[in-house]
Amino acid sequence: MDISKFKDLDLSSRILLGPGPSMVPPRVLNALSTPPVGHLDPEFLGVLAEVKELLRFTFQTKNEVTFPISGTGSAGMEAALCNFIEPGDRVLIATNGYFGERLAEIAKRYGAQVDRLEHAWGDVFLPDEIEEALQKADYKLFAIVHGETSTGALQGNVKEIAELVHAHGALLVLDTVASLGGVPVKVDEWDVDICYSGSQKCLSAPPGLAPMTVSPRAMEVLMDRKTPVANWYLDFTLLTRYWGKPHVYHHTVPVNMIFALREALRLVAEEGLEERFARHRTNSETLWQGLEDLGMPPIIPLEHRLASLTTPKLPKGIDEKSIRRRLLTDFNVEISGGFGPFAGMIWRIGLMGFSSRRENVILLLSLMKELLFS
Numbered sequence: 187m188d189i190s191k192f193k194d195l196d197l198s199s200r201i202l203l204g205p206g207p208s209m210v211p212p213r214v215l216n217a218l219s220t221p222p223v224g225h226l227d228p229e230f231l232g233v234l235a236e237v238k239e240l241l242r243f244t245f246q247t248k249n250e251v252t253f254p255i256s257g258t259g260s261a262g263m264e265a266a267l268c269n270f271i272e273p274g275d276r277v278l279i280a281t282n283g284y285f286g287e288r289l290a291e292i293a294k295r296y297g298a299q300v301d302r303l304e305h306a307w308g309d310v311f312l313p314d315e316i317e318e319a320l321q322k323a324d325y326k327l328f329a330i331v332h333g334e335t336s337t338g339a340l341q342g343n344v345k346e347i348a349e350l351v352h353a354h355g356a357l358l359v360l361d362t363v364a365s366l367g368g369v370p371v372k373v374d375e376w377d378v379d380i381c382y383s384g385s386q387k388c389l390s391a392p393p394g395l396a397p398m399t400v401s402p403r404a405m406e407v408l409m410d411r412k413t414p415v416a417n418w419y420l421d422f423t424l425l426t427r428y429w430g431k432p433h434v435y436h437h438t439v440p441v442n443m444i445f446a447l448r449e450a451l452r453l454v455a456e457e458g459l460e461e462r463f464a465r466h467r468t469n470s471e472t473l474w475q476g477l478e479d480l481g482m483p484p485i486i487p488l489e490h491r492l493a494s495l496t497t498p499k500l501p502k503g504i505d506e507k508s509i510r511r512r513l514l515t516d517f518n519v520e521i522s523g524g525f526g527p528f529a530g531m532i533w534r535i536g537l538m539g540f541s542s543r544r545e546n547v548i549l550l551l552s553l554m555k556e557l558l559f560s
């Protein structure tokens with residue numbers, strides 16, 4: 187075999203300002219290259235306990251059942267649904283963008299009777315309309331996306347929504363894949379039952395783990411199931427026996443990704459949650475102002491804007507694909523386009539985790555000015 191066509195890769199200069207993955211700090215890359223140890227090694231069991239504690243800090247929860255799922259954010263989404271849905275259960279899903287649609291699709295595949303509470307892409311939901319929708323049937327759970335990465339909208343009022351959901355005897359599922367570690371997520375104060383995220387967005391580890399936390403109320407619903415969880419790999423009745431005592435083998439967890447996540451979470455704790463949220467906010471505000479000055483204001487109104495992902499409205503008549511291509515090939519900067527109803531209308535610019543740095547904002551704005559106007 188002629189192996190000369192398989193070139194050495196060097197992509198270390200890429201500046202990732204898309205909707206994820208975000209850039210990974212050197213300390214996390216170092217942790218990733220730790221020689222693997224056995225997934226039941228006593229030292230590694232200590233690492234599992236630390237990861238759980240650091241995740242509780244990050245999710246702002248005391249939930250015992252808090253650990254990362256092996257898989258990306260979508261595995262977290264799937265775990266959040268398959269553990270609680272039995273065939274025929276009625277569930278209500280809020281859809282105002284791509285990831286709400288994915289929730290509905292997954293719930294359907296586990297045999298749920300899915301009702302959608304729909305809004306146009308970019309909108310957010312008001313507690314009153316959620317309350318009205320909850321009255322229509324006896325729902326087992328209600329799922330909603332906190333930071334909708336397809337639109338750049340942040341769903342507020344989560345605490346109020348949780349109260350309504352619980353008053354109707356349902357569980358609240360919250361998707362925080364694009365928000366955890368970048369904007370406030372208060373699982374206990376808001377009383378969220380099932381909350382999942384992804385390692386590669388505002389936490390700035392590589393893609394491959396989905397941090398997750400489950401309330402005691404939701405664990406009771408899980409234990410009351412009449413049928414086994416339809417997905418063996420993501421079954422929490424089994425996973426909790428590995429992540430807690432007696433640490434029974436279930437699958438070989440991706441040991442190195444867990445080292446990497448531990449380091450990423452140590453960085454979160456060292457920085458402090460409030461400081462981290464303020465950094466995301468400040469850098470995005472600089473970006474928002476710069477985009478407005480360039481005639482490309484964010485499409486989401488300020489009060490619903492997600493600080494980790496910005497979606498500017500593109501000027502008419504530009505070839506947005508070729509500008510993005512030049513940003514990447516000539517300047518090593520990645521941003522992303524819109525899709526679905528927003529295809530060709532917006533860009534998606536992520537300032538997530540380690541990517542959220544002032545120098546990246548200044549660089550991107552000056553490159554855009556050059557590529558758009560010269």
Ligand SMILES: *Cc1c(COP(=O)(O)O)cnc(C)c1O
Pocket residue numbers: 206258259260261263285331333334335361362363364384393
């Ligand atoms: C990225 C993302 C997901 C899916 O995560 P993957 O890591 O791509 O599987 C789900 N929900 C939201 C809001 C996201 O931004």
